[in-house]
Structures are given as C-alpha cells and as structure tokens.
Amino acid sequence: MRLKTKEIVFTAVFIAVVMVTTTFTSIPITGKGYLNAGDVVVMGLATITPLPIAMVVGGIGSALADAAVPGAQIYILGTLVIKMIEAATAHLLYRHLPKPFNQFVPFILGATLMVILYGFYEYILTGNLNSILYTMVLNIPQGLFGAALAIVLTPILQKIKRYVI
Secondary structure, X not given: OOOOHHHHHHHHHHHHHHHHHHHHOOEEOOOOOEEOOHHHHHHHHHOOOOHHHHHHHHHHHHHHHHHHOOOOHHHHHHXXXXXXXXXXXXXXXXXXXXXXXXXXXXXXXXXXXXXXHHHHHXXXXXXXXXXXXXXXXXXXXXXXXXXXXXXXXXXXXXXXXXXXX
8 A cells, every 4th residue: 555645644643643632631530540532533533544544543643652651551562453453443334334323333332342352451461350350340431431522523523534634
C-alpha cells in the first residue's frame, strides 16, 4: 500500500492526538482503573480513516500513551494489539452494518473486546485467573465511557470526514 503525503501527515497527527488524549484526560477511578478519552478517539477516528490507518493510529497512539505514563510500560505490547483490534472492530462494523445499527454496535463491541482482551492480557502478565475478572471489572467503566462518547461524537466526525484522508 503506497501512502500519499496527506495520509502520512494525518496518520502522524492522529497518533499524536490519541496519545495526548489518552495521557492527559486520565481520571483515576478505583484500584488500577481510570477513565480517559483515548477510546473515544480510537473508535471515532476508525470510522473516518482507512482500516490500516485506523489500526496504526489506535495501536501506536495508545501504546505511546502507556510509554509516557510511569508504571504503564508493561502494558505497551498488549495495548498496541488490543487497540488495533478495537479500531478494526469499530471500523469494519461501522462500514458494514446497516443504519441505525452502525451508529452504536461498533462502539459497544469495540469497547467490550477491549475490556475482555485487557482481562486476558492481565492474566498473561500475572498468571492469576482472578486477575481476568478484576481487570475486566476495572475496565468496564472505561469501555462504557469510551463507547458512549464515541456514539455521540461520531456523527460530528462524519461531517468532517471529507477534509481528512
């Protein structure tokens, strides 16, 4: 796939937007859990960008956020893969589901996969089966927050889509 200069620039800008949004909108909730607007940006941008760009933006932007947050570096690899899957889910379902289902199902499923996959990633890190449920419970508010805002903001993003890639 040959990328145009405009695609490369928008990809770099979107990676930075995901990284900054994830890093600087973090609100601690309980234990190790927190809310941030990163999922909103990952899933929202996935609806207006080509699939490979959506996956690169979601994965790299979110992984860079983990690299920037003290103590979160252990999640970089998992975040890279999980956010790529989240972006791909939002992108593909948004494009292929009929209206009105494409207005909410992509974000609910993308967030649900994120919650489940982080649970399994935590198990890989700890070897503790209890960590799956614990991590999933902590990530549910993040998933709900991200899906709800993505549902609200995606119609706005669709209006600016023609100015993007």
